[in-house]
Amino acid sequence: MEFFERFAIPHPSPAIYASMVVIALTVIAIIAGLTYFKKWGYLWREWLTTVDHKRLGLMYIISAILMLFRGGVDAIMMRAQLATPDSKLLDAQHYNEIFTTHGVVMIMFMAMPFIFGFMNYIVPLQIGARDVAFPRLNAISFWLFFMGAMLFNISFVIGGSPDAGWTSYFPLAGTEFSESVGTNYYMIALQISGLGSLMTGINMITTILKMRAPGMTLMKMPMFTWSTLVANLIIVTVFPVLTVALAMGTMDRLFATNFFTSSNGGMDMLWANLFWVWGHPEVYILILPAFGLYSEIISTFSSKNLYGYTSMVASMVIISVLSCLVWAHHFFTMGQGAASNSFFSITTMAIAVPTGVKIFNWLFTMWKGKIRFTVPMLYSIGFIPLFTIGGVTGVMLAMSAADYQYHNTMFLVAHFHNTIIPGVVFAMLAGLTYYWPKMFGFMLNERIGKWTFWALSIGFVLAFFPMYITGLDGQARRMYTYSESTGFGPLNMLSFIGAGIMAIGFVLIVYNIYYSIRYAPRNIGSDPWDARTLEWATHTPVPEYNFAITPAVNSVEPFWDAKKKKHVLFPEPLKKIHMPNNSGMPFILSAIFFVWGFSFVFAIWPLVIIATLGIFACLASRSFENDHGRYISLEEVEETEEKLGGAKK
Amino acid sequence: MKELFPAKQVMGFVFSLILTAIALLVYFLDLSFTAGLTILVVTAFVQALLQLVVFMHAGETKDKWAIYGNVYFMILIAMITIFGTLFLFVWDM
């Protein structure tokens, strides 16, 4: 009996029991549905074993949207709790767990897979490649991310969620103050999905450096590909720091080592240090691909090429270095001296300069352009002023002396949501709307899309701008309640209303997908937006080999040149095509990783050992496997191309 | 004969054993904390580069600029991280 007791939730509530029932019912419904419609084979052949970058990209995006809703429910609960003073809706412990899982889910399991989804889907198409450099490694990345996310998500029904914040500072996150297994989940789930991110980083860098179509020099790469390259360079640089920090934290919790303890020679501040050495570059890992998407969208819908291409590239490269030079601005108040604080203040302010350069480039791209106000463009236009406000408040926070006032108040919370929501979330929704026709062969409804944009923007302003004021008035972050005499009540109620309006916006997205599946016309061709870069030169639906003929590139916008300047995009004849084979190994390996992680969380050592052996068995079997891929015959290529409207347009 | 004998690899192997031995000495000799850690950091960096160049064949292909470019970038950031941390917690605390 004792063995099973630790799987129980330490702080149960009716809501958690209800979610247990819902989760169980959903799992049963999915299994029953798959069996009834005889879809198991289809699922295995077409999705679980696929190494196709497009399908992996879609699976990333679908997972990200699911996680957006999970994190969103946490957010609504937090705002509901804070809407009125002295609220009893949630207790302190429950509130702690919710803000922790909200942060982790949104950053690691919503924003990261969303950008990975776009990188996977679009980069090979943009550079004229058939797949990424290491397709099977790519599948392993996805499944590791997926299993990490699932492991993290089961924490709230088995054993209890982490409750030490998404930053998980020690000594609070140590065993002394966080007794439940929650923080073990944090350490291990992030470790597993972090491995996946690191592999994606290597994969994307190699793909971009080695697999560009002939003629595409580095300075002729589309901006989204450039942003992907820089973001992945940062990933490969800083994720190892997170890996090591998580490993040390895990050892502190499970093996009683003393890396981050406050006694026995440990140094708790070192965790905060290592966390932010990864954590600040991480926010740029998120924002750079978002910038890349905005660049594509703004240029397409202004019917102009991107202004200041070289300075766009240069500013990203400068950001990649600077973003690793500013991490201490997250703990100005930790007790170091004025010299180091001043240094990190100045580097932090400096990073606003290359960011500002990009803002001006987008404005100049729109300047005198023929602007089409489509949904993706609306998001991009909304992004510019809203994100700028976030950047400006960032510079306020960057002044270390002033930060003693702002630090860990709602002002900080307002700042980073002000950068992440208009910056990253809007970019993801803009990108989703923009690339939807390429992915699924029909457009999302524009009218509902515009409603969504306005709901999200108005909701965002109402939800987060009041926090700047309450923050300056002294409302601390991560406090589960406040007394009426503080006067924070009305503005927090306003925030709650804003959050509700945002929730309506997110529901509208789902409704839009449903509505468009039913009613949207399907005869939209392969280039519905009149776009400029190579991904739009493919057929819709994109055949598994992407391009029947490797495109020839002459400029940054080869597809535009093919349409307007008679550039010949596909000069060569059709040939047979070499493609990678599907494989079940990535899924199996990652499933074993899930078991490994779970048994690690609960310190079930025999199972840990068995799973570790299983992981090594998978790796070894790969070494002995002889897999040279397969060929799609010329006839088959011709047939597919014929059906899709011809290889040469 | 010369092409058949992997002299570079054998030398590399011996050298990496020596580096490991030096690092191990820190445990047996009675060094100061700073001296011991300096030896560990230096041998670790040399060891990593050795593995990269000799056994992972960096620099043997046409795209060696990309590989070395990445490595230099990583080293730069690693140095920033180490010295930044020392700045924060040792020299300015």
Ligand code: HEM
């Ligand atoms: C002009 C650019 C920016 C500057 C100068 C800036 C500055 C800062 C500073 C000084 C802090 C720490 C404040 C404190 O803890 O008291 C901070 C926190 C934060 N910033 Fe920014 N920032 C900028 C852009 C961004 C962007 C683009 C993102 C994300 C996409 C972002 C995300 C965050 C997050 C997530 C936190 C706080 C996390 C936490 O403590 O939980 N920032 N920023």
Ligand SMILES: [Cu+2]
């Ligand atoms: Cu930061």
